Amino acid sequence: MVRILVADAMSEEGLAPLLADPTIEVVQKKVVDVEDELDQFDALLVRSATKVTEQLLQKMKNLKIVGRAGVGVDNIDVDAATRYGVVVINAPNGNTISTAEHTFAMMASLVRRIPQAHISVKSREWNRSAFVGVELFGKHLGIIGFGRIGSEVAKRARAFGMHVHVYDPFLTKARAEKIGVDVCTLDELLAQADIITVHTPLTKETKGLLGPKNLAKTKKGVYLINCARGGIIDEQALISFLENGHVAGVALDVFEQEPPGDHPLLSFDNVIVTPHLGASTVEAQVNVATQVAQEVLTFLQGKPVTSSINLPTLSKDVYEKIQAFYTLARKMGIVASQYMSEPVQEIAITYSGSVADLETTFITRSLLAGFLKPRVASTVNEVNAAMIAKERGIAFSEKFSANGNDYNNSITLTVYGENKTFTMKGTHIAHYGDRIVHFNGFAIDFAPEGHLLYIQHHDKPGMIGKVGNILGDHQVNIATMQVGRQEVGGKAIMMLSLDKPLDDTLVETLEQISDIDVVKKLEV
Numbered sequence: 001m002v003r004i005l006v007a008d009a010m011s012e013e014g015l016a017p018l019l020a021d022p023t024i025e026v027v028q029k030k031v032v033d034v035e036d037e038l039d040q041f042d043a044l045l046v047r048s049a050t051k052v053t054e055q056l057l058q059k060m061k062n063l064k065i066v067g068r069a070g071v072g073v074d075n076i077d078v079d080a081a082t083r084y085g086v087v088v089i090n091a092p093n094g095n096t097i098s099t100a101e102h103t104f105a106m107m108a109s110l111v112r113r114i115p116q117a118h119i120s121v122k123s124r125e126w127n128r129s130a131f132v133g134v135e136l137f138g139k140h141l142g143i144i145g146f147g148r149i150g151s152e153v154a155k156r157a158r159a160f161g162m163h164v165h166v167y168d169p170f171l172t173k174a175r176a177e178k179i180g181v182d183v184c185t186l187d188e189l190l191a192q193a194d195i196i197t198v199h200t201p202l203t204k205e206t207k208g209l210l211g212p213k214n215l216a217k218t219k220k221g222v223y224l225i226n227c228a229r230g231g232i233i234d235e236q237a238l239i240s241f242l243e244n245g246h247v248a249g250v251a252l253d254v255f256e257q258e259p260p261g262d263h264p265l266l267s268f269d270n271v272i273v274t275p276h277l278g279a280s281t282v283e284a285q286v287n288v289a290t291q292v293a294q295e296v297l298t299f300l301q302g303k304p305v306t307s308s309i310n311l312p313t314l315s316k317d318v319y320e321k322i323q324a325f326y327t328l329a330r331k332m333g334i335v336a337s338q339y340m341s342e343p344v345q346e347i348a349i350t351y352s353g354s355v356a357d358l359e360t361t362f363i364t365r366s367l368l369a370g371f372l373k374p375r376v377a378s379t380v381n382e383v384n385a386a387m388i389a390k391e392r393g394i395a396f397s398e399k400f401s402a403n404g405n406d407y408n409n410s411i412t413l414t415v416y417g418e419n420k421t422f423t424m425k426g427t428h429i430a431h432y433g434d435r436i437v438h439f440n441g442f443a444i445d446f447a448p449e450g451h452l453l454y455i456q457h458h459d460k461p462g463m464i465g466k467v468g469n470i471l472g473d474h475q476v477n478i479a480t481m482q483v484g485r486q487e488v489g490g491k492a493i494m495m496l497s498l499d500k501p502l503d504d505t506l507v508e509t510l511e512q513i514s515d516i517d518v519v520k521k522l523e524v
């Protein structure tokens with residue numbers, strides 16, 4: 001039974017596919033209420049309230065995936081999740097419209113002083129002259145961060161007859177032209193805008209982006225809005241610019257610390273606030289919960305997820321094309337790691353023929369995960385394989401060749417160890433399966449699966465018989481056997497597939513046969 005912890009409030013309608021699955025148990029409780037069972041969950045679903053820290057990840061030993069029902073993953077230690085091999089997914093566009101609409105609601109409320117007027121009337125006052133606002137029509141709106149939400153805000157601003165200026169260092173000219181906005185520098189935006197709204201993620205670069213220096217470049221009487229992340233507008237600087245009257249008003253949905261407690265900003269009459277409500281609509285919550293529930297289900301069924309933060313993203317089509325090579329690569333990694341039972345410095349992978357045209361990042365990660373699995377105690381998978389390889393000083397590279405060299409497709413793996421180099425080549429043949437066609441300098445043809453026994457020997461009559469007799473005497477049945485040699489009387493190999501794993505003592509017995517140089521058990 002798969003167990004999923006839903007740690008923040010989420011739409012039941014969105015979670016329906018998980019709740020309806022009889023193989024899944026969904027527990028809707030806060031982390032503190034399931035402290036004793038944390039190691040029993042396979043998946044964790046959160047919004048922004050639950051902090052997915054390294055400590056929590058350590059406790060959730062069985063965790064495979066974290067689903068964020070929303071956009072921002074700043075409450076999740078993605079690096080730690082990656083190290084632990086935990087996939088992190090989000091629902092990047094389910095709440096875009098709601099947040100853009102909330103931004104607009106805040107903008108209109110801010111310039112027309114609706115929250116203040118509302119409180120006044122509720123206090124039985126009727127003071128019309130105290131609440132004279134300004135129009136949005138004809139005003140210059142500066143949008144910092146022109147992604148999903150920023151661009152939806154722009155569409156609405158244009159409908160209101162506003163002039164829209166956009167600053168986003170990663171915005172391509174083509175996209176800006178398509179949407180028809182004025183793209184400018186940050187300084188130009190700060191100088192022109194009557195109202196500034198921020199829609200960036202909170203990063204090293206955007207933290208304090210509107211701080212003392214940049215706020216000083218804004219027009220006197222500017223209005224500011226933050227429905228993105230607390231800290232993009234520096235709260236201390238904001239207090240100074242409100243106190244000196246430079247900033248006419250501020251609308252905040254987010255804070256550096258949430259909840260903000262008794263924050264000085266809350267004392268200003270011209271600061272209007274909501275408790276992180278951008279995504280809090282029925283529609284957005286159904287959207288984001290549906291997106292993560294579907295993705296988690298897909299992931300638990302062993303299929304590729306499309307909105308992962310720490311995995312290469314694959315469409316279903318691409319996944320179907322790479323699936324066979326993904327499996328072949330994994331097996332090649334497992335075999336190579338066991339054959340090269342020594343420190344390794346570099347792994348070079350060459351994709352040839354049809355596989356060279358595919359998205360190989362995932363295939364490479366699969367190979368690395370296979371290679372590292374026997375060498376590391378912790379979980380290793382596609383999520384953290386590249387990171388673990390780097391941590392262990394194992395460089396890896398990919399090369400591509402259109403020519404499949406006698407095969408429609410092939411993957412050649414070269415492993416550079418401290419004392420030797422090992423090469424193998426594999427191919428996937430439709431309706432036949434995975435085959436290893438070159439192994440350690442020998443042409444051969446075997447399926448990389450089950451209990452394999454590799455023997456390198458001198459090409460002499462009777463070698464097969466000697467090996468066969470010993471295995472037979474110990475009740476080890478040989479399922480298949482492939483042989484190869486470099487030249488008559490030279491070095492030769494046997495690759496046996498056995499019906500059960502071999503004891504180490506038997507390996508030692510085989511090593512003692514004269515003219516046998518190498519014996520390796522390979523378990524795939």
Ligand SMILES: NC(=O)c1ccc[n+]([C@@H]2O[C@H](COP(=O)([O-])OP(=O)(O)OC[C@H]3O[C@@H](n4cnc5c(N)ncnc54)[C@H](O)[C@@H]3O)[C@@H](O)[C@H]2O)c1
Pocket residue numbers: 071072073092095096099144145146147148149150167168169170171199200201202203205206227228229253254276277278279280
């Ligand atoms: N208040 C809420 O409830 C709520 C809801 C949803 C999203 N959000 C937040 O809104 C923000 C935007 O979300 P989105 O879905 O539009 O994200 P997005 O990734 O689509 O857009 C972010 C944009 O910011 C730009 N950007 C990055 N660094 C920048 C910088 N230094 N200067 C200027 N632009 C920069 C990026 O190029 C990108 O275009 C995020 O912080 C998200 O967490 C808040």
Ligand SMILES: O=C(O)[C@H](O)COP(=O)(O)O
Pocket residue numbers: 047048049069070071072073095276278279280
């Ligand atoms: O990043 C987001 O998606 C928003 O901040 C929404 O957060 P919430 O799911 O906690 O409302």
